[in-house]
Amino acid sequence: MSEKEILNGLKEAVETKDQEKAEEYAEKAIEQKIEPFKAISEGLAAGMNTISEQFDKAEIYLPQVTQAADAMKSALNVLKPKLDESDKKSKGTIIIGTVEGDIHEIGKNVVIAMLEGAGFNVIDLGKDVTEKEFINKAEAENAEIIAASALMSTTKPNQKDIVQEIQKRELPTKTLFGGAPVTEKWVEEINGDAYAPNAAKATETAENLLN
Numbered sequence: 001m002s003e004k005e006i007l008n009g010l011k012e013a014v015e016t017k018d019q020e021k022a023e024e025y026a027e028k029a030i031e032q033k034i035e036p037f038k039a040i041s042e043g044l045a046a047g048m049n050t051i052s053e054q055f056d057k058a059e060i061y062l063p064q065v066t067q068a069a070d071a072m073k074s075a076l077n078v079l080k081p082k083l084d085e086s087d088k089k090s091k092g093t094i095i096i097g098t099v100e101g102d103i104h105e106i107g108k109n110v111v112i113a114m115l116e117g118a119g120f121n122v123i124d125l126g127k128d129v130t131e132k133e134f135i136n137k138a139e140a141e142n143a144e145i146i147a148a149s150a151l152m153s154t155t156k157p158n159q160k161d162i163v164q165e166i167q168k169r170e171l172p173t174k175t176l177f178g179g180a181p182v183t184e185k186w187v188e189e190i191n192g193d194a195y196a197p198n199a200a201k202a203t204e205t206a207e208n209l210l211n
């Protein structure tokens with residue numbers, strides 16, 4: 001089977017919400033030595049983009065989105081050990097989570113997979129994380145970066161709270177923000193350190209933040 005067919009299979013597995021197929025094609029990707037990075041971004045994430053568009057157009061509803069997300073998660077679980085192998089030494093510690101009041105975590109999980117693949121030590125606090133939880137953990141772990149995802153316009157302001165809390169405590173921790181409603185302009189406005197529109201760029205941006 002060609003690389004193109006496998007990437008397409010991963011994309012289709014998410015689009016058709018087929019958990020078994022997602023795992024099967026993730027295994028195939030590993031067998032064929034396809035870069036886990038590529039399998040995630042050009043396969044799984046591409047499928048999830050289709051799902052987002054269908055949801056936005058009200059062609060599908062929340063239960064279908066959750067099923068697609070589950071298919072993606074299963075495939076990520078298969079691919080993740082391979083990502084871990086690719087670079088063992090840590091480039092730095094990143095505390096990541098979805099902001100308070102927000103339970104969207106698919107995009108964040110893609111970002112985590114990519115950051116880990118690039119060699120960062122990533123500590124995932126999950127979803128609905130308060131600014132205090134982010135910052136307490138960053139202090140305890142001496143983390144270089146706090147990365148926070150927000151998927152709703154109503155929860156985006158919680159990224160600002162993180163910046164303010166860091167300033168208040170005078171910590172050297174840098175901030176990296178993302179999520180669908182987040183923009184470069186917004187991050188400048190709230191005095192965040194960096195914005196990235198997607199998981200691939202998140203890796204590059206995190207590397208730049210540390211240099």
Ligand code: B12
Nearest residue numbers: 055102103104105106107149152153178179180196198199
């Ligand atoms: C999946 C989904 C859900 C799932 C989440 C499942 C899960 N486990 O995560 C479920 C069904 C639970 C859900 C629930 C809700 N949802 Co919803 N959901 C979505 C949907 C369809 C897709 C999001 C997604 O996963 N996309 C795929 C991933 C791969 O993309 P992504 O998240 O954008 O992530 C990429 C980038 O943004 C970036 N990125 C993301 N995070 C980060 C972080 C950092 C640090 C960086 C650098 C980059 C980065 O990189 C990622 C990969 O490239 C969006 C529609 C959309 N267009 O976004 C609505 C959407 C986000 N949901 C919405 C709403 C309103 C809700 C609900 C309130 C619905 C309800 N009435 O119950 C609840 C929220 C409850 C809550 N308190 O959070 C709205 C938000 C509107 C707004 N702008 O405020 C949206 C936009 C739909 C819409 N058009 O109305 N949802």
